[in-house]
Amino acid sequence: MPIQENTLVNAAVHAGLIEASALANLKMQARRQQLPLLELLCKNGRYPQTALYRAVAENRGLAFYEREDIKVVTRYLDALNAQILLKRLFIPVQVGEQLIALTADPDDKLAVDTVQRTLNKPATLALANPLLIEALLRDHYGEHRNQFNAVSIFDEIMKESYLRQATDLHFEALESGMQLRMRVDGRLQHYDRPINKALAESLMSRIKVLAGLDIAEQNMAQDGGFAYAIEDWEDLAPIELRVATLPTRFGERATLRILGQGTANLTLSQLGLPSHLLQPMQEAIHRPYGIVLVTGPTGSGKSTTLYASLRELDAARLNIMTVEDPIEQVIEGISQVQVADKVSFSKALRSFLRHDPDVMLVGEIRDGETAETAVRAAMTGHMVLSTLHTNNAVSAINRLIDIGCPSYLIASTLLGVLAQRLLRRICQHCRYSYTATTHDLELLEISDPDLQLHRGKGCSHCMGSGYSGRVGVYETLWMDKQLEQLIHQGASEQAMKQYAQEADKLQTLWKDARQKVLEGITTLEEASTLYQTS
Numbered sequence: 220m221p222i223q224e225n226t227l228v229n230a231a232v233h234a235g236l237i238e239a240s241a242l243a244n245l246k247m248q249a250r251r252q253q254l255p256l257l258e259l260l261c262k263n264g265r266y267p268q269t270a271l272y273r274a275v276a277e278n279r280g281l282a283f284y285e286r287e288d289i290k291v292v293t294r295y296l297d298a299l300n301a302q303i304l305l306k307r308l309f310i311p312v313q314v315g316e317q318l319i320a321l322t323a324d325p326d327d328k329l330a331v332d333t334v335q336r337t338l339n340k341p342a343t344l345a346l347a348n349p350l351l352i353e354a355l356l357r358d359h360y361g362e363h364r365n366q367f368n369a370v371s372i373f374d375e376i377m378k379e380s381y382l383r384q385a386t387d388l389h390f391e392a393l394e395s396g397m398q399l400r401m402r403v404d405g406r407l408q409h410y411d412r413p414i415n416k417a418l419a420e421s422l423m424s425r426i427k428v429l430a431g432l433d434i435a436e437q438n439m440a441q442d443g444g445f446a447y448a449i450e451d452w453e454d455l456a457p458i459e460l461r462v463a464t465l466p467t468r469f470g471e472r473a474t475l476r477i478l479g480q481g482t483a484n485l486t487l488s489q490l491g492l493p494s495h496l497l498q499p500m501q502e503a504i505h506r507p508y509g510i511v512l513v514t515g516p517t518g519s520g521k522s523t524t525l526y527a528s529l530r531e532l533d534a535a536r537l538n539i540m541t542v543e544d545p546i547e548q549v550i551e552g553i554s555q556v557q558v559a560d561k562v563s564f565s566k567a568l569r570s571f572l573r574h575d576p577d578v579m580l581v582g583e584i585r586d587g588e589t590a591e592t593a594v595r596a597a598m599t600g601h602m603v604l605s606t607l608h609t610n611n612a613v614s615a616i617n618r619l620i621d622i623g624c625p626s627y628l629i630a631s632t633l634l635g636v637l638a639q640r641l642l643r644r645i646c647q648h649c650r651y652s653y654t655a656t657t658h659d660l661e662l663l664e665i666s667d668p669d670l671q672l673h674r675g676k677g678c679s680h681c682m683g684s685g686y687s688g689r690v691g692v693y694e695t696l697w698m699d700k701q702l703e704q705l706i707h708q709g710a711s712e713q714a715m716k717q718y719a720q721e722a723d724k725l726q727t728l729w730k731d732a733r734q735k736v737l738e739g740i741t742t743l744e745e746a747s748t749l750y751q752t753s
């Protein structure tokens with residue numbers, strides 16, 4: 220049965236999702252803004268409603284499950300009455316070998332009794348988000364009563380993506396309807412809404428209309444963008460989105476990228492760059508000319524670092540020009556250009572040279588033409604910042620050579636390379652320490668048998684993942700005479716790496732990650748993904 224609002228609010232207070240003292244004020248605001256108290260609670264704390272249900276489970280000492288944790292067993296569902304399950308919102312599922320009566324109401328004894336009696340097996344009560352339970356039931360019974368229209372469900376989705384601080388939204392066409400997932404801290408999470416074929420189609424139309432795409436065209440990939448203001452949440456700035464659609468086997472899918480989510484206004488020193496890496500980076504970008512590269516795979520936080528670098532510069536005294544795809548953050552006092560059909564990275568860069576620039580940012584160096592224009596600009600007395608898709612700092616040099624940039628130009632203009640990744644931060648609310656295993660100690664090259672490492676247990680603040688937010692880990696390579704010489708000679712990546720390591724010029728990703736494990740910022744599990752690449 221539906222859970223009482225009070226139960227959810229009390230659990231939220233108990234879990235520390237909201238201060239008890241802030242409650243009265245929040246209730247007043249809810250009345251004034253005519254918003255449901257629970258919605259305002261989540262909006263102010265910026266967490267999804269699932270957090271409240273998880274808090275109830277924590278409070279009552281019950282297990283809480285997400286879609287990934289459970290198995291829906293057809294013969295269990297067929298044995299029960301669909302109408303009763305849908306009306307009372309509970310579902311028998313399997314977790315491991317256990318039979319679970321999954322419900323949103325911690326006091327729903329009837330759910331356990333019904334499941335036990337019908338299936339003639341002992342069952343345990345556990346909690347889940349009621350939306351998940353409903354989605355599972357409707358999926359199984361193929362009964363898609365649509366209580367949403369496309370406009371309101373899109374608004375709901377945008378609210379949820381704000382609360383979860385998602386960076387990408389996936390609308391994926393299925394045979395029976397549509398699945399929604401959101402990328403949060405680099406991983407995809409389900410967003411459970413029963414969406415049938417008809418609603419999926421109107422939802423796609425809604426997105427295409429908003430993004431200025433052709434709604435009649437369903438057999439071609441399209442892309443566009445828009446700014447979305449959430450209804451009823453007027454105090455929130457509109458959310459900037461980039462949209463791409465693609466025809467797939469069961470219909471069109473759309474991917475919405477949310478720009479500038481949560482990283483706007485960060486400065487270099489707030490990124491988690493260790494101080495011995497921060498200082499040379501700051502010095503480099505303040506040099507009058509040369510080129511500084513930031514490398515890493517997609518989603519490793521490169522543009523956040525570049526924006527933070529630009530913010531360090533004095534836009535009042537310098538002419539700063541950028542060409543980007545897309546423009547993710549708007550910075551006051553600089554000229555930002557969006558890449559388009561007629562404006563490529565290299566074309567824009569060549570035009571910039573006629574506008575008396577001091578600093579130029581090229582969103583990405585993908586081809587030889589852009590690379591050469593960039594290094595030539597650096598050669599003629601400009602500061603150039605850009606990114607490259609390479610795994611580490613040293614390989615950036617060889618990548619430039621591979622795409623056709625003359626090595627003597629690289630040697631004389633490159634100031635340095637910063638490579639980076641994002642690792643998940645341990646949730647501060649459920650962090651616990653444990654004694655490192657022998658294997659851990661070997662990996663960390665530490666002999667102290669009492670060494671304490673940290674993990675997150677999983678709580679309502681972190682949706683049970685044990686992680687909340689991410690932290691950058693970095694490696695840098697700054698040029699010196701010897702390296703310039705090596706580039707000139709066309710030395711191999713291995714030779715350059717060996718020199719850099721011997722001369723102690725290479726602070727590797729793993730070294731930084733290891734340090735952040737020892738400081739209890741991230742887990743060894745997260746960091747160890749970088750062990751091989753160092």
Ligand SMILES: [Zn+2]
Binds near residue numbers: 649678685686
């Ligand atoms: Zn937590």
